[in-house]
Amino acid sequence: MTDATLSTVRNAARLLKAFLTREESLGVSELARRLGLGKSNVHRLLSTLVAEGLVEQDARTGGYRLGIVMFELGEAVKVHLDLHAAAGPVLAHLREQTGESSQVGVLDGDEVVYVDRLESAHSLRLFTETGRRVPAHCTSSGKVLLAHRPDAEREAYLARGALTRLTPHTITDPAVLRDELATVRARGWAEAINEREIGVASIAAPIRDIHGDVVAALSIGAPVARFGAVPRRRHARALAEAGEAVSRRLGWSPETAAMLPRGREA
Numbered sequence: 545m546t547d548a549t550l551s552t553v554r555n556a557a558r559l560l561k562a563f564l565t566r567e568e569s570l571g572v573s574e575l576a577r578r579l580g581l582g583k584s585n586v587h588r589l590l591s592t593l594v595a596e597g598l599v600e601q602d603a604r605t606g607g608y609r610l611g612i613v614m615f616e617l618g619e620a621v622k623v624h625l626d627l628h629a630a631a632g633p634v635l636a637h638l639r640e641q642t643g644e645s646s647q648v649g650v651l652d653g654d655e656v657v658y659v660d661r662l663e664s665a666h667s668l669r670l671f672t673e674t675g676r677r678v679p680a681h682c683t684s685s686g687k688v689l690l691a692h693r694p695d696a697e698r699e700a701y702l703a704r705g706a707l708t709r710l711t712p713h714t715i716t717d718p719a720v721l722r723d724e725l726a727t728v729r730a731r732g733w734a735e736a737i738n739e740r741e742i743g744v745a746s747i748a749a750p751i752r753d754i755h756g757d758v759v760a761a762l763s764i765g766a767p768v769a770r771f772g773a774v775p776r777r778r779h780a781r782a783l784a785e786a787g788e789a790v791s792r793r794l795g796w797s798p799e800t801a802a803m804l805p806r807g808r809e810a
Contacts, residue, residue: 559590572590626794648763650759682711743768749787
């Protein structure tokens with residue numbers, strides 16, 4: 545990236561921040577004065593930001609204000625902040641209850657991003673740093689999140705067929721993964737054994753928002769040597785209850801969800 549490009553990005557960011565004054569709208573001349581930039585430069589920046597939906601022009605005054613995309617971005621940030629606050633205490637209790645590493649993951653495109661994590665106290669444990677991205681199709685969190693996508697989005701994902709084989713146990717057949725996701729929806733939790741990495745096992749349960757949409761997954765991961773079929777089944781109930789606890793802290797409940805319009809899974 546060139547210095548000129550970096551300067552343009554920096555000026556675009558400064559321009560957006562100028563609207564933090566919460567004035568109804570700002571004109572090109574006023575923005576140019578506040579930013580110390582030429583009017584033509586500001587006008588070019590505004591034109592680009594308008595095209596991207598980050599800024600919009602007031603047809604009545606000719607001034608500019610933040611666009612709907614900025615509101616959507618703010619809501620996305622709010623969801624993650626709310627999620628962190630809601631999941632923190634539950635995540636700590638889950639680690640204490642199971643003794644294993646516990647994490648919260650969200651779906652970003654075809655990948656799971658872990659946004660919160662607490663390590664196991666065991667000397668033999670997994671090391672997955674917060675912020676790490678992993679393919680969705682071969683992780684328990686990813687299976688939960690894919691299973692609860694709207695039907696059309698899930699089918700579009702499966703139709704792409706981009707299921708990379710990371711181990712001999714990775715599911716790469718879209719038809720097999722489709723059946724696996726149907727099982728996850730029916731059972732209420734997912735598991736992945738040796739699918740992303742040999743020797744690693746995990747289970748995950750959904751986290752829902754106030755509308756009942758699955759916005760994240762709560763998971764437990766451990767070495768396969770310690771996390772066989774019996775402990776996985778034993779911990780699945782605790783995990784599902786923990787996922788429900790986080791969901792309730794986000795405002796979800798079976799009673800209120802039944803009265804609200806159906807969300808993204810409809």
